[in-house]
Amino acid sequence: MDKEEIVSKLIEKNIRIGSAESLTGGLFSSTITSIPGVSKIFKGSIVSYSTLIKENVLKIDRETIDKYGVISHEIAEKMCQNAKEILDVDMALSFTGNAGPDVMEGKPVGRVYIGICYKDSVETYEFNFDGNREEIRHKCIEKAFELIKMKIL
DSSP, rough: OOOOHHHHHHHHTOOOEEESSTTTTHHHHHHTTTTTTTGGGGEEEEEEEEEHHHHTOOOOOOOHHHHHOSSSSHHHHHHHHHHHHHHHHHHEEEEEEOOOSSBBBBBBEEEEEEEEEEETEEEEEEEEEEEEEEHHHHHHHHHHHHHHHHHHH
């Protein structure tokens, strides 16, 4: 099932979707909004590249950030939960990780966390992607569509 078919299924089921993006910097939003008809279900994205935006816009406690770091399961979970509420959607995805070029917070280049909050459940997934910054970011988006597909079928 390709991205267009996944979006068609979201539209068919009237599942409103949004996202909170860090390392992807809006790439998920850009990708999904390139699909015709998506405006029926895509409500928006919060690009929270900086820690300050994670705190002030996504309302993630500084204590949580200090304890786990922004590249963590815990932050990915909070990002998608809070985005779901802020954007008033049925499903929210979050993306945080290290696309390089250097180790960050002790996390290697390619370490990524994707959160997906749908209905009353939230799950976060850890991935270790190979490649340069752009390849890692694009792999995040591919994986996100796989996760959406898994949730809605």
